[in-house]
Amino acid sequence: MKMLAAVMRVAALGLMSACATPAPDEPALLLIDGSRLPPVNVSMTVPNLSHCTDSGDQTLRLNAQQPVTVLVHGCFSSAGRYRGMAQVLAFHGQQTVCFNYNDRDSLLRSAAQLDTALTGLARGLDKQPITVLGHSQGALIARKAMSIGQADAIEGKDGSLRLVTVSGPFGGIAAARHCGSRLWKTLSLGLVGPICQIVTGDKWSEITYTSPFIVDPPPLDPRVTDFLKIVTDEGGSCRRMSQGACVESDAIFSLAEQRNPAIDNDPRVKIVEVKAGHVEIVGNNRDGPVKLIAVLQEQGVIKPTAPEQKEKFGLLLTRLFGEAAR
Template sequence: MTKIPAAAVALATLGLMTGCATPPPAEPALLTIDGSRLPPANVSMVIAGLSQCTDSGDHTLKLNAQEPVTVLVHGCFSSAGRYRGMAQVLAFHGQQTACFTYNDRDSLSASAGQLDTALTALARNMDNKHITVLGHSQGALIARKAMSVSHPDAIDGKDVQLRLVTVSGPFGGIAAARHCGSPLWKTLSLGLVGPICQIVTGDKWSEITATSPFIRAPGALDPRVTDFLKIMTDESGSCRRMSNGACVESDAIFSLAEQRNPAVDSDPLVSIVEVKAGHVEIVGNNRTGPVKLIAVLQERGVIKPTQPDRMEKFGQLLTRLFGEASR
């Protein structure tokens, strides 16, 4: 039998980091959201894992208990503040948000349990128990698992009504992680492939492969989920950063094949929309606005339509949040 040096296995598995978007360049602190169009807040709460969608460090949620709420779940190398732009888009349309923050090196099942606990506490504080959960990338996997009846930390409350929206989620398993779930690689590496994968990706390493139970048996959706909008991104040929007209950083993270999973896609509640967009482009950053995502979310009723007399102001908001390319 040929021995594979541990160093070689490590190099082979370092590609796993492509399962997350690389950290974006430093941006100014995203500390505030203009809530002038939001319904007046009448409840305040502190819930582990939930906060305002800013980097202010203020974890007190101030919401209107009679209105629905959208919970945003970030992907790898992200934070609540990275979704300030999307939260501001919702606020412009009079819709309140909260952001769920977790350790992206934790087990996905553990993070889903934390999300379930947070959603239970949120629902208990709200009279209107309509909650939309929108997860991007790894956050899509966590959001979907949290909504599964097979998850032990199910959300409490018979009157809770849930809507699930996922964006660019690798529901078919991350191709770059295939060595982590391979019996052959386990043998060839003398058992070292597992520990190395854990070093690279954290405790989620065994859940992100195409052969893992997490991927192959996602579980049926909780009956309180009224619908599931699954947005898939065709990221081929996309670019996140250019220099002198040349792409120096691709925005292609997950292929369409990695985003497909018959066990997820065959659910009668699921509605699939495919968008030609890069992995980060779809949710926006300080250079590109999430105009394609906004269009889909408005078409599907997740974001309210923009009133004709406010279109110009909305365009100005997108420019202010994301730059001139957003118009």
Template sequence: MQRIITVLCLVALLTGCATLEAPNPDYYEIESGRLPAPDVTLNIPGLGPCTDSPDRSLRLDASQPVNVLVHGCFGSSGNFRGMAQVLAFHGQQTACFTYDDRAGLTESATGLRRALNQLTEQTHSPQITVIGHSQGALISRRALTLLALAPAERETDLRLVTVSGPFDGIAAAKTCGRDWLHVLSLGVLPATCHLVTGSKWSDITYSSRFIRQPGQLVPQVSRYLKIDTDERGSCRRFDGARCVENDDIFSLAEQRNALVESDSRAQRVEVLAGHVEIVGDKRVAPAKLIAVLQEQKVLNPTPPERVSAFSQLLARVYQDDSFLNQGSLKSRAQP
């Protein structure tokens, strides 16, 4: 029984996690693009540049909006380096939030909320947009709910974007959420779930309080864009023509939650894309996400005279020369 439970937990709790990569000095910097010149240097716990550089000082123009990116399971700030360069190209500055992947999701969300409060208090930014992917989507939304945490002293327009978030709980983790199995296993099941993934195991199951009671967004949130991905048939990695690692992680049912979507500020968009494909990685450009964010006016439009330069940036950042072909970005971005 114990061996079976251990195997079930390993499969369930590691589903949806990115492949953890060692920091690479080649990815410690981003191209400044059209970013405004920084006039402040901040040291806020959890917040830093969207790179894997050990220097976590955040350099910003304190008067301009900030986009805060929140990675998913086993991720890092460096996973969003490419997206940060996309935003920089369009004159939009970023910060990335990092957290303990084994901590409870409410604990991580509280850390993010505290970091956002400090960012608000230490700058004059008129707007902060929080963009979270996968597990980071759950953390991002919870951070902007009525947590038992003092609000920032100065109010800022807050906006939320979640991408591929399993708001109805991770289906593969149902075993860990079945209380009767906790008793039947004589405590082995919850102990194994905790051993595999830490305290967060109790937050990601369909029956958890975190999922069943998602909370209300704070009044300062003016808009919530919820991007769900239809991941069926997607592939993360090929060996020639054969898919050796699929990118179908969360079903649409796992991403839907009536309590989350009933908020009048929420707008849901569905995209045909794989789980990692939608946000990209160090070798895959997030063409579909770029298209959605521009359509929804989260990402500034690309001026016609700079489309070629943007394609060159994507080819350089993601090491993919196909973006140099005319119309390549537009064709890839079709949902």
């Protein structure tokens, strides 16, 4: 019984640490300032897509003749957590929407929902490029959705797709290794699977390094022109300090967990390594995503900031993410 209890504790604690805990609430910015965006000429409702706020408004108001970026959040997150990044793109005149999903669902189910959402979005655009940017668990979902062999493959042959992932555990989550282990299954008297499912939901069997989802990823859709893979060296990072000491680490996934030769060897993949914490890279109310913005601008995902607009952009980052954001 002591052995079983120990197995259960390690399983639960390990899997809980595999997702970033929710960041403190950000400033109440329920609207995106669209003054720099192209004029709206189409409105549509697409299941699982919304503007990047938690306002509850599901109507997408876009310009059908301009590209769109779709942000895919990780676990313990929501569309509203990415309103800051959406505002950064809006400042540069770029349209953004967010994909919403239940982070306890199977990754296959979430990827199929994203497929359907991208199809609906593409139908409302005039053959415009779509960029999909996924962070953490969202990176796994985004890459799967944009691969061939999906039951609900993205429809339409016109237009191009670009994939950007940030801190995605493509090599499997080390903290979940026991979920796919025969030894742990024996030690737990067959309970490790149910325990893992209770802790993480239906995705539990897909996030281990031995799962087919990780080991045998299908090739990317031919319409994906390029895949920018941003990996984060999270060692030594800290999410929350108290009295000069780190009380919550921001190191969630190692570089090894983010690597996968079956994915990385695709000639369309460009890997950029950044020294940053797991949440720091996308920003919260203490840290602005300045490192991520720099990479995205270098790689042409976000337009360059005009020299005469840099001061205003710095003020925007401060308003969105705090004094330390610039």
